[in-house]
Amino acid sequence: MADSDTGAFIWYELMTPDPDAAKMFYDAVIGWDIGPRDVGNGNMDYRMIRRSDGGMAGGVLVLSQEMQDGGALPAWYGYVHVADVDAAKQAFEAAGGTVHFDQTMDGVGRMALVTDAQGAPLYVMTPNPPEGDPDAKSDVFDYEKAQHVRWNELSTTDQDGAIAFYTGLFGWRQEGAMPMGELGDYKFLYRGEGMIGAVMAKPPSMPQSNWVYSIGVDDIDRATAAVSAGAGALIEGPHQIPGGEYSAVCTDPHGVAFGLVGPRKE
Known part of the structure; x- marks a missing residue:
């Protein structure tokens, strides 16, 4: 790459x-x-x-x-x-x-x-870059598109320590926050000018600090219905997020946590 x-x-x-x-x-x-x-x-x-x-x-x-x-x-x-x-x-x-x-x-x-x-x-x-394309760039993450990962969220027992570590190592920056009640502030991460995710305090229900990746979908209601129909579980949401779209936290049939983000189609 x-x-x-x-x-x-x-x-x-x-x-x-x-x-x-x-x-x-x-x-x-x-x-x-x-x-x-x-x-x-x-x-x-x-x-x-x-x-x-x-x-x-x-x-x-x-x-x-x-x-x-x-x-x-x-x-x-x-x-x-x-x-x-x-x-x-x-x-x-x-x-x-x-x-x-x-x-x-x-x-x-x-x-x-x-x-x-x-x-x-x-x-x-x-x-290693693909043969014949030394300047290839990955597009698996995209802040806006369906079928790409759209958000990288770290839940951690040391929010400030994690932010200092990752921004120092990877060149990210932390800017802006959203209050989350007892969990404190939800602190946004940027790489360059693009927002890539956030760091939050680990909820008591989460067994350990972990990254959770939210995947873009075309319709949040269709996608969450498919989670339930496919023997997964809807853990939280859908909740409306800034910008008007909706997010949800789910697990797949083997208990793997992941997020969904996308519009609600009437």
Whole structure:
């Protein structure tokens, strides 16, 4: 990817033990088309998430029994582009976080799974650009479009500490806030001039600090109905948000939390 992607969310990945169930669920809720197993990945079962515009929204990594026995749980993970994976790993460890693994994949790039000092997991990655397109830019995140991730929200036990850490490491900035009653302020994050998400205090109902990614949909009522019909759960919302659209927090059939954001069509 282009150097201008540094600090951007460039990929999203669902880890799940049942890719066929994930396809049925997310295709219906979001409008994606999760593809078949990519046979080019050897023994790893990896599937691409295709948008209706022909682009990619991310990937699905199938959790093997061995991975689950080792403690891996179904979840959504975000990948942030860094210029130097080693430097990013050292920053996480110096701040009290943990490096879980570091991997280089031919033709893909180098990545490391890390957790911050409060336990929220994230990937840092230096990707290889596509062959013949050295200036390619990721478009998996888009603040406005359906079938893209539209919002990156961190719920954490140390809001100010997390903001200081991530803005310092990734070059983000925190600007503006919205009051949330007992949870304090909901503090917005920017990368350059674009708003990418927010940091909030971890609600008591959330078991640990975590990133939750909100995916754009064409119709919030259609999408939330599809969540319920597909054996997922609607946890919160839909609530109207600034700008007139609506957001909701859901879980998929394996209990993986994610958000939805989009308009309400009358």
